[in-house]
Every structure is written in structure tokens, then in C-alpha cells.
Amino acid sequence: MLKNIHIVLIGLALFILLQTFLDTVFAVLTTLVVLFSWIAFNIFSVKHSLFLKSICRIRTKEKVVFLSFDDGPSDQFTPVILDILKRNNVKASFFCIGQHAEVYPDLVRRISSEGHRIGNHTNSHNWKNAFKPSSIIEAEIDRTNNILFDITGSKPELFRPPFGITNPSIAKAIKGSGMQSVGWDIRSFDTISKDPQKLVRRISDKLRPGSIILLHDNREITSRILNELIETIQNKGYKIVSLADV
Ligand SMILES: [Zn+2]
Incomplete structure (x- = not known):
């Protein structure tokens, strides 16, 4: 599952990638916006969270x-x-x-x-x-x-x-x-x-x-x-x- 260190590494990788075709300020801003949106989605969506695996539905074909x-x-x-x-x-x-x-x-x-x-x-x-x-x-x-x-x-x-x-x-x-x-x-x-x-x-x-x-x-x-x-x-x-x- 995703830990704080993974978030830092993903942010860094995203910044390095964006810097190849954006200037530094835009690369930093875009990295922050993408990273914060993605973190917020994971924090507030128990179903899709990458931080913690929660059982949200039991896998079964039975009704x-x-x-x-x-x-x-x-x-x-x-x-x-x-x-x-x-x-x-x-x-x-x-x-x-x-x-x-x-x-x-x-x-x-x-x-x-x-x-x-x-x-x-x-x-x-x-x-x-x-x-x-x-x-x-x-x-x-x-x-x-x-x-x-x-x-x-x-x-x-x-x-x-x-x-x-x-x-x-x-x-x-x-x-x-x-x-x-x-x-x-x-x-x-x-x-x-x-x-x-x-x-x-x-x-x-x-x-x-x-x-x-x-x-x-x-x-x-x-x-x-x-x-x-x-x-x-x-x-x-x-x-x-x-x-x-x-
Ligand atoms: Zn409650």
C-alpha cells in the first residue's frame, strides 16, 4: 500500500517528467495540483484508496x-x-x-x-x-x-x-x-x-x-x-x- 515516501517519489518523478516540456514554475505548480488532487481522492475515497485496503464489497456471484x-x-x-x-x-x-x-x-x-x-x-x-x-x-x-x-x-x-x-x-x-x-x-x-x-x-x-x-x-x-x-x-x-x- 502507498506510504508517505511513495508520494514524495511519485511527486519527484512527475516533476522531472513535466520539466522536460514545461518551464520550472509551471512544472512545480502542475506537480502540486496533480499530486494534491490525487492524494485528496485517495484520502476521501475508502473504495479506491491506495493507502489502505478496505473490504468494500465481497467478491461473489451470489445475490x-x-x-x-x-x-x-x-x-x-x-x-x-x-x-x-x-x-x-x-x-x-x-x-x-x-x-x-x-x-x-x-x-x-x-x-x-x-x-x-x-x-x-x-x-x-x-x-x-x-x-x-x-x-x-x-x-x-x-x-x-x-x-x-x-x-x-x-x-x-x-x-x-x-x-x-x-x-x-x-x-x-x-x-x-x-x-x-x-x-x-x-x-x-x-x-x-x-x-x-x-x-x-x-x-x-x-x-x-x-x-x-x-x-x-x-x-x-x-x-x-x-x-x-x-x-x-x-x-x-x-x-x-x-x-x-x-
Ligand atoms: Zn461514522
Whole structure:
């Protein structure tokens, strides 16, 4: 995977190449623009990131998809979501924030006891941490793993980077933790969506075998659409399975 030293070398190579047909100032400017655009694309695209390999879709020809819920547990909506999953006999993955897990340990226990997979979504979910040294991210990961271990008795194996942001520091921290990074194939935008019907359609139109769907269990709209979403997915011939089953 791409490290800081590779970025410097690529920048240097690009500059040397551009200098052969541009004057030095233009070569420097063009190198910087290309390099920064390319780095930004890799930082903010969990699917295409060259910094860290994340599982965003399971390679399969079978019509199976995976539900994942981030940012909980929430005392308001996680219980509603768990009730709907239970009623439909569907297992999902919950990427919990350490600070929330600490406040609602009973909800974490319930997620675990009802057969769902629990992953680490950092302790504070602070986007600024992504741009701090890897030791800060390592501490966030460790703290959350310890909180989740104390509650459930098992250490999470999956990690989801907050906001899908990845960079060499995050990659180093995750590699050191021995965890597997999990992204998504379908971003639902349930954090900003106001229209339940549009939200269900946006997700169901993008389904393909192996898709991992990103949802949030701290959003009212997600709890409102979940039953219909499950029915729509199943009516399209897809089975919803757990990441633990692959
Ligand atoms: Zn998040």
C-alpha cells in the first residue's frame, strides 16, 4: 500500500517528467495540483484508496448483500433497529463508537447477544484525528477495543474508518492493530436524506452481489425505512447475510 515516501517519489518523478516540456514554475505548480488532487481522492475515497485496503464489497456471484450500521449505539434508535432486524431474522454489522459504547453497554451486549457483528469505529469519531500521528489513532482503536472487550468478552476484528477517511497514518495504525478495515459499496446518505422513499430507492437501485451497505443506527430516518428496505432488498431476490458468514 502507498506510504508517505511513495508520494514524495511519485511527486519527484512527475516533476522531472513535466520539466522536460514545461518551464520550472509551471512544472512545480502542475506537480502540486496533480499530486494534491490525487492524494485528496485517495484520502476521501475508502473504495479506491491506495493507502489502505478496505473490504468494500465481497467478491461473489451470489445475490447476497450486507447491512452495516455506524456511529451507535444510540439509545433512541439502536433498539428500534435491533427489533426490526430480529423480526426479519437479519444479521448485520454494527461499527460502534467507543464513547457511545461506554454510555450504553447494555445496547452493545444486546447487539452481540442477538448475533450481530461488532466492529470498531474509533473512540471519539473526531475527523481531526485522521490528520494526527498514527499513535493518536492507535490509542483511539485500542481504547475502543478495550471498551468493547470489557462489555462483550471478545475483541473486534473489523474496523471502519470514520467518514471513510484513510491516509498513511491511519493505515499504519490499523495494520499495527491487526484489524481488517471495512468500507462500503453503497453509501446510503441516510445522514442527510430527508425523503424515506428516495432513500430506499437510492440504496435498492445500486444493489449488486456482495454489496456492503452503509447505514447509521443513530438516525431516525434509518429506523423508519429499515423494514421497507429489507423487504425491497429481498423482493429483488437478494439475501441479507452477515459479514461473519463470509
Ligand atoms: Zn461514522
